[in-house]
Amino acid sequence: MTDPLTQRIDRALRSIVNPRTGADVVSAEMVRDIATTTDGKVRLTLLLDARDDATLVRAVRHAVEGVDGVAEVRVDPKDPAEFAARSRPAPPMPPPPRPPGTSRALPVMDAAPAPARPTVPPPVVYPNLGRVIAVSSGKGGVGKSTVTTNVAVALARRGLRVGLMDADVYGPNIPRMLGVDAPLPVANEKIVPNEAFGVKVVSLGFLIERDQPAIWRGPIVMKIITQFLRDVEWGQLDVLLVDMPPGTGDAQLSLVQATQVHGAIIVTTPQLVAVGDALRGARMFERVGVPVLGIVENMSWFENPETGTPIPIFGSGGGDELARELGVPILAHVPLHPRIVQAGDEGNPIVRSDPGAAASKALVQVADAIATPAGAASAR
Ligand SMILES: Nc1ncnc2c1ncn2[C@@H]1O[C@H](COP(=O)(O)OP(=O)(O)OP(=O)(O)O)[C@@H](O)[C@H]1O
Ligand SMILES: [Mg+2]
Incomplete structure (x- = not known):
């Protein structure tokens, strides 16, 4: 080297x-x-x-x-x-x-020769899933899972029928964030999802031992994602949110090949290096005909507890810049909130445990944008 x-x-x-x-x-x-x-x-x-x-x-x-x-x-x-x-x-x-x-x-x-891809069948539409919305990012750790869980819970509170599919097959942490850990029973040859705060949840985390290695090759990822779409007793949903692993890997590709994805929400942090990554992630969805519904800028600022002044710890302007570049709306700026980590670890999402916090209000704003299909459509 x-x-x-x-x-x-x-x-x-x-x-x-x-x-x-x-x-x-x-x-x-x-x-x-x-x-x-x-x-x-x-x-x-x-x-x-x-x-x-x-x-x-x-x-x-x-x-x-x-x-x-x-x-x-x-x-x-x-x-x-x-x-x-x-x-x-x-x-x-x-x-x-x-x-x-x-x-x-x-x-x-x-410069490496592209591996020959097997021909894939066209995506299948599952009308019972409602609108399938992927929550994705270019970089890891920017808050996709936090945004997905809180938005799902906020949507369920509005009375929507919400499903949450944890497609982070390499490190599923939705179970922890929603405080559910029961194995998934099978009834009538269908997997019965867990339920938390009115949200139906499916994750590989329910099926494998915690901390077991997640070694999944592309075809296996495709199989898992197809099973989560097709073989789960979701019932009729209005929205299925899909929490993705970071980047543009097998899970993203499998999801868009397996079903019709109605839109993607891209989560980024405000620093410009994260924006470059997020842009690449967003372009991947656009290339396969999935509209980007909007940008969520997370960890936008931290409020000085003494003065109430916002401090832009991770820089500023990145989310807006990305939204401008893609010509899509910015759905929310979610500030850093010290209790989000704890809320995630305890399985009690912040929109429930501290609904008055600025971070919770911003996350509910994202849910509001999704809840109105007209709003989502006008995002294009
Ligand atoms: N607005 C916020 N304020 C404070 N902490 C946050 C905020 N958003 C996320 N976090 C914390 O940052 C960490 C990473 O968040 P999260 O797991 O949601 O990111 P991710 O993009 O899903 O990560 P990965 O790429 O590993 O799946 C978590 O510990 C989470 O609690
Ligand atoms: Mg995650």
Whole structure:
């Protein structure tokens, strides 16, 4: 590894230790196939076996995201046995075999030949799901799950029939945020969703052991998402909100291939680096014909408790800039609220636990925009 960006990524990765083995993820050869682009996109494979802690995926992603010069990170968790089988050279042009752990020149992602995609059937419309709305972002940790849970609860309070599908198959945390953890029963060959605050909820978090590794390849992600759409007893919904993992990976692609998505809401923080990522995420939806309904700027400011003055901790103007760039409305500016973290951890969303807070009012504003289909339509 020679170029400075790769060296910085390598250093960051070496700080992540696999608690099971005590070795860092680089020394343990868990990190494979790192590819970087000249504009700071990083993609890597993380080999996790069934005994490894699933949160390593997130830890690795966050470590690389924190590296100077990195704009976007994608971590593909893979099963080591499967990876070894798939890495075997195959005709007609086998790549030269590489002993494990040796370095090599990094391929430039954009220059790599595009993998042949199997032809996919057209998206299926499920009329009982109502409007399917994806909540997405370019970067991780900007507050998608917080926005999705609170907006879902606020919509249910308005009397809408609301479903929430946790499509973050790599790190489902909707169950924690809504305080539900019961396994999903099956009745008449359909999965029965959990219910919290009037919202029907489905998440992989209900189906797998907590902290089990989430190693899902693209086709499996497609299967999970299709099952969540088709094989769940949702009943008749007005709105199905879908909480996405960050970025533009398999889950986003699977969702838009599996069903007709009526619109996407893009969550961003105010700093401009997050906006660049969010723009790429939004463009992906537009490319596949899914309208962006609007932008939610989260963590917009923090109110000085003594003076009441707003402090723009993460910069300002990013959400508005993104909305302008895309020609879509900004649905809300949600301020930082110290109790949001606690509310999420306790499973009592802030719109319920502190409805008077400015953050709650902003989140209800997003729900109001969604509740009025006319408003959503005029967003285009
Ligand atoms: N407005 C806010 N004020 C204070 N804390 C917030 C706010 N929004 C989100 N948070 C906190 O920030 C953290 C990240 O939020 P959240 O999990 O919703 O982001 P995410 O985009 O879904 O992350 P990921 O990409 O990992 O799925 C959480 O601990 C959450 O409680
Ligand atoms: Mg999330």
